[in-house]
Amino acid sequence: MLSVNELALDIFEELFEYAEEFNAVPHELDNGARIVDCGVSTTGGYRAGRQFTEICMGGLGEVDITMGRIKDVPIPFIEVSTDFPAIACLGAQKAGWTVNVNKYFAMGSGPARALSLKPKHTYEVIEYEDEFDYAVIALESDHLPNAGVMEKIADACNVDVANTCAVVAPTASIVGSVQVAGRCVETAVYKLNELGFDTKKITAGIGHAPIAPVKKDGTKAMGSTNDATIYHGSIMLTMNAPEIKDYLDRIPSNTSRGYGKPFYDIFKEANFDFYQIDTSLFSPAEVVINELSEGAVYHVGAVNPEVTLKSFGFI
Amino acid sequence: MLSVNELALDIFEELFEYAEEFNAVPHELDNGARIVDCGVSTTGGYRAGRQFTEICMGGLGEVDITMGRIKDVPIPFIEVSTDFPAIACLGAQKAGWTVNVNKYFAMGSGPARALSLKPKHTYEVIEYEDEFDYAVIALESDHLPNAGVMEKIADACNVDVANTCAVVAPTASIVGSVQVAGRCVETAVYKLNELGFDTKKITAGIGHAPIAPVKKDGTKAMGSTNDATIYHGSIMLTMNAPEIKDYLDRIPSNTSRGYGKPFYDIFKEANFDFYQIDTSLFSPAEVVINELSEGAVYHVGAVNPEVTLKSFGFI
Amino acid sequence: MLSVNELALDIFEELFEYAEEFNAVPHELDNGARIVDCGVSTTGGYRAGRQFTEICMGGLGEVDITMGRIKDVPIPFIEVSTDFPAIACLGAQKAGWTVNVNKYFAMGSGPARALSLKPKHTYEVIEYEDEFDYAVIALESDHLPNAGVMEKIADACNVDVANTCAVVAPTASIVGSVQVAGRCVETAVYKLNELGFDTKKITAGIGHAPIAPVKKDGTKAMGSTNDATIYHGSIMLTMNAPEIKDYLDRIPSNTSRGYGKPFYDIFKEANFDFYQIDTSLFSPAEVVINELSEGAVYHVGAVNPEVTLKSFGFI
Structure with missing residues (x-):
């Protein structure tokens, strides 16, 4: 079985060694833990964003950035594909680990989760666990973790702290915008998992979303980076699962209660109380399904250029 | 002179060694022949599709996959370019070798053809032959070749059977869809060759086509994968050949007799008798020519989104 | 500090060693200087164009080529991004060194300029100078430089002539078309520098332009390759500089006096006297700015498909 930490470690090592070329800053803590700052005290950039996203996907995703267009506005898009949707997206990329140690807070994602099994239920449904002596984690945070935080991560992953590797970037940074848009395929797989669909049956995923x-x-960045996928993410999934017909109308974002306004406005109306928000909103704008056993195709949802450009600040 | 088998061998070796990351399965037969299954007993994927296509082109093509759009439907496109159109497309990628040994059948393409010279006439007109002690072949088939099949291939290529390498994928698979779309530039070069044009004068080719x-x-997959290029392949060729003016109106698919319906429908109407079909249909939807000696540009043909979406099953 | 010559040397070495795969021709002169001909006595191609452009940007840019579309015409586009806009674009890519030795003439660009400091003022404003014992230069010329020309370059860069490396391509060649389109981001950074803006505040740039x-x-090639950016270059810059508001209306090409006709026509009307032309024309068609300190976005200018297609010869 492939090890997502082993594959991600290769990408991390390149980022660590050549950090300057990525506008990133490498740190080695006293306990040996290694951190690459991709946007906290540095500017990061598109290359660091690509590398960060590939690490999030445990080395099982291909990531590229090209210039696209929404109505008359040129906007870069991230192109993402994976031939291991359940493992790469749910087993690694999903932000399923809330790292909360003393005063440090970060949304944790990436292959380290497949060692700490956070949350355990995810790894049961996708029937995957990693075994590797290095743990590679991606942290969405405004601050770098200290030695104590890395020790907690090492403990949870059951690896030596000197074998822990973290990449860190705030939501409000170029790398933040890139890596959240990079979750466009993940969002489709995540939604299907939430609906009770067996995501192991998805054999490939490809998609793109604008980089906010x-x-x-x-908080504003959380809004616009999520809107990138909610209002303008286009995904195609290939699968062996004729039962997908029963899930189609619940996949795209436009079937959720809050749909139609920038996420920040919805969040504000809910007095910034996350638990008031209809979580079914976290889906791509549109999804194409290619079901192999029947050779069928389905297309649900649609991109919404107006809300996307409003969220991004252009109108 | 460049060896297309030498260049393709590098790509094959990576695919063979890291097959699991490509959702592919490597096999070494008793006689030493090596095979990578990219879709027969496994699902393959986009990465395997890219690698398969680059092997088909003898390492002289660049291949990428990005999300595009046909009308309101998001569809991945393959982007292909080559600076050696005649050698990469006709000398390697063209499916010019029907491998028919006992009960095994496959459409053979790739650089091994430049050793077996199948068909010989092609290599005379492009004035290229390869010399290398390994043979790399791409097989479009629902089955893997056995030792006997690989020995026949070795004999035809005049190499040791232990030095034969094959990649295999059915037409009805992701890799099948990718690699047939990957022939979009080849189709333009092939058509010009069929029309009697000297393709050695083409210095570069670039194009894209949707991945069906x-x-x-x-049979249905043969239809939709060919329609990808026939109805939605966009190609640009650069050449030194003012005489191209005399060929222009015969290049694009829309000048052929059968044009206007999905290929499967045409095939069915011909009672699935391939020899009843106007072969001039096998062309890209549109071609741009940049003729260097006169600094001229020409644009012939047009994409046909309606028939493409109909063929793909969306309308 | 990163060395643009060190980074570019790696790219040059690959191009030199595998020149045949790039349709390029390597030359080693008696004095040890190395030259790769990418279009003078050979055809070059898309791969050589990418490599040439990455060398121009001192290894601090990412370059890709994909098929795009202008109105109903398919046209390849170059995709360019950099996380070091001032250094990559002004410190390396800008054609700021007129190489004029005896009868040899070339527009010089690339990292060698960061050693010879041509022009010195540029390096003062971007606060960057390179230190490296190899000099890598890109020459836009119809002819290859001889040993004497390379010695002058070595002297100006203060390196041993055996450590000088040059890539050469005419404007009227595929590599010429690719590498000039590859200046689309540079043109935006250059224009801001000309307007007196501090380009060190630009943290990232991304954009694309059609390849003419x-x-x-x-002379005609100079026209159409520049029109690619002037009439159809779309750029996004990320920066920390609220004062950008004062520069916005002067950035895009459509605010210049000559705007609206193909460059060749403007040049001809000025009796081919370069000094008669409004240099503010040398800008991208449209620019999006993301200003970080205020979290603002701006969009100025617009692409002009009609003039672009007219310049390219399609209408």
């Missing part, structure tokens, strides 16, 4: 311009603060 | 969703069976 | 079909002669 960077906002001034984290 | 996978159909349930091989 | 190759014209018959250099």
Whole structure:
């Protein structure tokens, strides 16, 4: 079985060694833990964003950035594909590990989760666990973790702290915008998993989403980076699962209660109480399904250029 | 002179060694022949499709996959370019070798053809032959070749059977859809060759075509994967050949007799008798020519989104 | 500090060693200087164009080529991004060194300029100078430099002539078309520098421009390759500089006096006297700015498909 930490470690090592070329800053803590700052005290950039996203996907995703267009506005898009949708997206990329140690807070994602099994239920349904003596984690945070935080991560992953590797970037940074848009395929797989669909039956995923311009603060950035997928993510999934017909109308974002406004506005109306929000909103704008056993295709949802450009600040 | 088998061998070796990351399965037969299954007993995927296509082109093509759109439907496209159109497309990628040994059948393509010279006439007109002690072949088939089949291939290529390498994928598979779309530039070069044009005068080719969703069976897949280029392949060729003016109106698919219906429908109407079909249909939807000696440009043909989406099953 | 010559040397070495795969021709002169001909006595191609452009950007840019579309015409586009806009674009890619030795003439660009400091003012404003014992230069010329020309370059860069490396391509060649389109981001950074803006505040740049079909002669090629960016270059810059608001209306090409006709026509009307032309024309068609300190976005200018297709010869 492939090890997502082993594959991601190769990508991390390149980022660590040549950090300067990525506008990133490498740190080795006293306990041997290694961290690459991709946007906290540095500017990061598109290359670091690509590398960060590939690490999130445990080395089982291909990532590229090209210039696209939404109505008359040129916007870069991230192109993502994977031939291991359940493992790469749910087993690694999903932000399923809330790292909360003393005063440090980060949304944790990446292959280290497949060692710490956070959350355990995910690894049961996808029937995957990693075994490797290095743990590679991606942290969405405004701050770098200290030695104590890395020790907690090492403990949870059952590896030596000197074998822990973290990449870190705030939501409101170029790498933040890139890596959240890079979750466009994951969002489709995640939604199907939430609906009770067996995502092991998905054999390939490909998609793209616009890279949101960077906002001034984290909450606004959380809004626009999520809107990139909610209102303009286009995904294609290939699968062996004729039962997908029963899930189709619940996949795209436009079937959720809050649909139609930028996420920040919805969040504000809910007094910034996350638990008031209809989580079914976290889906791609549109999804194409290619079901192999019947040779069928389905297309649900649609991109929404107006709300996307409004969220991004262009209109 | 460049050896297309030498260049393709490097790509094959990577695919063989890291097959699991490509959702592919490596096999070494008792006689030493090596095979990578990219879709017969496994699912393959986009990465295997890219590698398969680059092997087909003898390492002289660049291949990428990005999300595109046909009308309101998001569809992945393959992007192909080559600076050696005659050698890469006719000398390697063209499916010019029907491998028919006992009960085994496959459409053979790839650089091994430049050793076995199948068909010989092709290599005379492009004035290229390879010399190398390994043979790399791509097989479009629902089955893997056995030792006897590989020995026949070795004999035809005049190499040791232990030095034969094959990649295999059915038409009705993701790799099948990718690698047939990957022939979009080849189709333009092939058509010009069929028209009697000297393709050695073409200095560069670039193009893209949609990757057809996978159909349930091989005949339907043959239809939709060919329609990808016939109805939605866009190619640009650069050449030193003012005489191209005399060929322009015969290049694109829309000048052929059968044009206007999905290929499967045409095939069915001909009672699935291939020899009843106007072969001039096998062309890209549109071609741009940049003729260097006169600094001229020409644009012939047009994409046909309606028939493409109909063929793919969306309308 | 990163060395643009060190990074570019790696790219040059690959191009030199595998020149045949790039349709390029390597030369080693008696004095040890190395030259790769990418279009003077050979055809070059897309791969050589990518490599040439990455050398121009001192290894600090990412370059890709994909098929795009202008109105109903398929046209390849170059995709360019950099996380070091001032250094990659002004410190290396800018054609700031007129190489004029005896009868040899070339527009010089690339990292060697960061050793010879041509022009010195540029390096003062971007606060960058390279230190490296190899000099890598890109020459836009119809002819290859001889030993004497390379010695002058070595002297200006203060390196041993055996450590000088040059890539050469005419404007009217595929590599010429690719590498000039590859300046689309540079043109935006250059324009801001000309307007007195501090380009060190730009943290990332991404953009694309169509690759002009190759014209018959250099002057016409100069026109169409520049029109690619002037009339159809779309750029996004990320920066920390709220003062950008004062520069916005002067950035895009459509605010210049000559705007609206193919460059060749403007040049001809000025009796081919370069000094009669409004240099503010040398800008991208449209620019999106993401200003980080205020979390703002701006979009100025627009692509002009009609003039672009007219310049390229399609209408």
